[in-house]
Amino acid sequence: MEKIKMLTPLVEMDGDEMTRILWKMIKDELILPFVDLKTEYYDLGLPNRDKTNDQVTVDSANAAKRLGVAVKCATITPNAQRVTEYNLHEMWKSPNGTIRAMMDGTVFRTPITIPSIHPAVKFWKKPITIARHAYGDVYRDVEIVANEPGTAKLVFDGVNGQHEEVVVHEFKGPGVVLAQHNLDKSIRSFAHSCFQYALSLKQTIWFATKDTISKKYDGRFKAIFDEVFQEYKDKFEAAGIEYFYTLIDDAVARVMRSEGGFIWACKNYDGDVMSDMVSTAFGSLAMMTSVLVSPDGKYEYEAAHGTVTRHYYKYLKGEETSTNPIATIFAWSGAFRKRGEMDNLPELVNYADQLEGACFDTLNEGLATKDLVNLMEGITPKCLTSAEFLAAIRERLAKRLGA
Numbered sequence: 001m002e003k004i005k006m007l008t009p010l011v012e013m014d015g016d017e018m019t020r021i022l023w024k025m026i027k028d029e030l031i032l033p034f035v036d037l038k039t040e041y042y043d044l045g046l047p048n049r050d051k052t053n054d055q056v057t058v059d060s061a062n063a064a065k066r067l068g069v070a071v072k073c074a075t076i077t078p079n080a081q082r083v084t085e086y087n088l089h090e091m092w093k094s095p096n097g098t099i100r101a102m103m104d105g106t107v108f109r110t111p112i113t114i115p116s117i118h119p120a121v122k123f124w125k126k127p128i129t130i131a132r133h134a135y136g137d138v139y140r141d142v143e144i145v146a147n148e149p150g151t152a153k154l155v156f157d158g159v160n161g162q163h164e165e166v167v168v169h170e171f172k173g174p175g176v177v178l179a180q181h182n183l184d185k186s187i188r189s190f191a192h193s194c195f196q197y198a199l200s201l202k203q204t205i206w207f208a209t210k211d212t213i214s215k216k217y218d219g220r221f222k223a224i225f226d227e228v229f230q231e232y233k234d235k236f237e238a239a240g241i242e243y244f245y246t247l248i249d250d251a252v253a254r255v256m257r258s259e260g261g262f263i264w265a266c267k268n269y270d271g272d273v274m275s276d277m278v279s280t281a282f283g284s285l286a287m288m289t290s291v292l293v294s295p296d297g298k299y300e301y302e303a304a305h306g307t308v309t310r311h312y313y314k315y316l317k318g319e320e321t322s323t324n325p326i327a328t329i330f331a332w333s334g335a336f337r338k339r340g341e342m343d344n345l346p347e348l349v350n351y352a353d354q355l356e357g358a359c360f361d362t363l364n365e366g367l368a369t370k371d372l373v374n375l376m377e378g379i380t381p382k383c384l385t386s387a388e389f390l391a392a393i394r395e396r397l398a399k400r401l402g403a
Helices: 017-031 046-049 055-067 080-085 094-101 185-202 219-228 234-237 248-257 268-282 309-316 327-343 346-364 386-401
Strands: 010-014 039-043 069-072 106-111 129-131 144-146 149-158 164-169 175-179 205-209 243-246 264-267 288-293 298-304
Touching: 010 055, 010 327, 017 055, 017 080, 017 386, 039 055, 046 055, 055 069, 055 205, 069 327, 094 149, 094 288, 094 298, 106 185, 129 185, 129 268, 144 149, 164 175, 175 309, 185 205, 185 219, 185 288, 205 219, 205 248, 219 243, 243 248, 248 264, 248 309, 264 268, 268 288, 288 327, 298 327, 327 346, 346 386
Parallel strands: 010 039, 010 069, 069 298, 129 264, 205 243, 205 264
Antiparallel strands: 106 129, 106 288, 144 175, 149 164, 288 298
């Protein structure tokens, strides 16, 4: 078959460890044989981030803002052990955090479901999408360890003379103190992205904070969401969907009894935790899509999971692994679909649809990686290595495309 053409490049952000290995395998098996691939390539692997003083991460985010669609491999956020392992110049920040802040985006994560894997929560019938605010809170906090008795204060000095000073705590002995912040601009962008995404999916959206306790901080989130929703109220009514606000603990209780099929908007930390809970309850973190959406319509697609370090160490020893590539494949398919929609290329959109369809064909035949085999019910699954699994998907993709 003639390869499917592209007009505008995708921003390609390569990554680390086992997902980097799978990244190349996916391109070789499922993309390059069928698509005349055009990408603007950025190596976000930890060694190159260290070599460039992390400038490559900034460059990739600017490229995503310029070209409109990016696809990203999982990357390492280094801790002290990684600094030693990779001989880093410093403990670089999370590339995801940098990209999210620069794009002013909201992360939407949705589980990929198949009939043979039943959710751990028996009431759930439809996928639940987690919308995670991607700025501030504990991820940009400032912390102090108090090693002696003393006074911790929160102080604000405005450029026009506003001065506020409150005592956080009078320490009688050692302890710890934390300060966190957020921005009206970022919260407002979060709200717009959530309401726009809900309209695009025609799904009801929940939003939850703890404004009864955090009356100013969480209360600010609630007030801005209420304000922004007034711009979307009529469109929501026309679409037959609603915006629902409740407290975070009430939302957790309600979600366990719901049938799913809605978007759950969460503050940064809540979204980080709840997306892992939802993905695991639906099957596996390796079956969770993740897309960063900016309020001006720029998209970055990635997998919700990490770099699969344990499998990478096995790979380095020459051992075969059975690593699930589905979320990474869906990152590529999501990027191709969006690029095709933006550039009016129905062939590219169809390729994305058929790629996902080939994944479902393979899984529904019981051909799966190790993480899914023990979860499957009603069929007799066969455990495949990563290479075997990708080859099986390619076979079914070629059939779907008539190649």
